[in-house]
Amino acid sequence: MHPIYVSFIINFITLLLKIMGFIGTNSASLLADILNDVGDCIGLGLIILGMFISSRRSSIAYPFGMSRALYVFGLISISIIGGFLFSTSIVNSINSFANPKPINAGIKTVTLVLLALIVNGFNLLLALSTREEENSPANVSALVDGFADFLGSAIAFTSIATMSHVIDSIGSIIISIIVLVSSTAVSYRYYSILIGRAPPKEEMLKIINAVLSVPGVHDVNELKAVMITENEYLIMLEVEVGEDNDVEDLEMLSKQIEAQIKSIVPNAKHIAIEFVSRRKEPPTYRKIIEEIKRLED
Structure with a gap:
């Protein structure tokens, strides 16, 4: 019961x-x-x-x-x-x-x-x-x-x-x-x-580190995460990859990123990934990490 x-x-x-x-x-x-x-x-x-x-x-x-x-x-x-x-x-x-x-x-x-x-x-x-x-x-x-x-x-x-x-x-x-x-x-x-609050910052840091650990990922331009419930997260990512990737490569990379995130953060039930070509600007993931660290517990 x-x-x-x-x-x-x-x-x-x-x-x-x-x-x-x-x-x-x-x-x-x-x-x-x-x-x-x-x-x-x-x-x-x-x-x-x-x-x-x-x-x-x-x-x-x-x-x-x-x-x-x-x-x-x-x-x-x-x-x-x-x-x-x-x-x-x-x-x-x-x-x-x-x-x-x-x-x-x-x-x-x-x-x-x-x-x-x-x-x-x-x-x-x-x-x-x-x-x-x-x-x-x-x-x-x-x-x-x-x-x-x-x-x-x-x-x-x-x-x-x-x-x-x-x-x-x-x-x-x-x-x-x-x-x-x-x-x-x-x-x-x-x-x-x-109202759509983000998951705890510890979970957010795990998510971005999980994405960066996947081979072929050069940078994370955007990370949006919201708690549908306390045990169910929706994750939206914009990820920089090399220009030489074709559709099959991107599909495989998407599966790898999703599997890596879910293995570290099981509550990440829904993951949407948008790939963009690698840019010449400095990496933006450091800025995202700093913003996450400033989140209130």
Whole structure:
């Protein structure tokens, strides 16, 4: 089963546990944690829908498939739902801090929230193990959600176990901030992909060095690379070669360049190469390398 499905099921289970635990208590931090889980369930549900759409094959209308649907649905869910839940949570937290009331929490509430904390801990460990295997938006979302859920549950449990109004009020504000920070971080990551950001500069340097290492290549005049997804790059090159190459030579050279790039950068799925005759001007690849090194990480 895909980790995102597991994360959705676990979030739904912990949401039910926390709702049952919230009955009979007035903990602001637990309410903030419940709102966080509500947002996670809706957001993960939208990402699952995006996964279903992105699994469709490429066509003339969508030449690179619909893999970016994951980022679209992820950005929508995080931006809209995350913002709404943060606003609701922070208003409730400030109100609780301004109007202190004794915290009521019985053994049932403490037990249910503790159980939810344990389940969230398992979910975080699962997300961490999956993160090392595949760097996809679905897995990144599961990791961020797992971390935020575990930390939120830990704060909610602490406030209920101690029945301290100060801890509860401050904890609810912290959980609200966690929701905002995690939503903003993941949203920016998805936004960068959707607007067509270049791959990491380490990958860019590997690409240009791979091209220059192929016999027959004299210079690289242009290198454009864009991330279709975090695991799928589109590479466009303008390469200088000798004037004595015929069509068959260029076809063979193109295959060699493509194979060399893919062997070093497996995420380079789509490569387009334009050949031009060798020029008398100084090599331009050094300028490209300097521009790549100035890229932000």
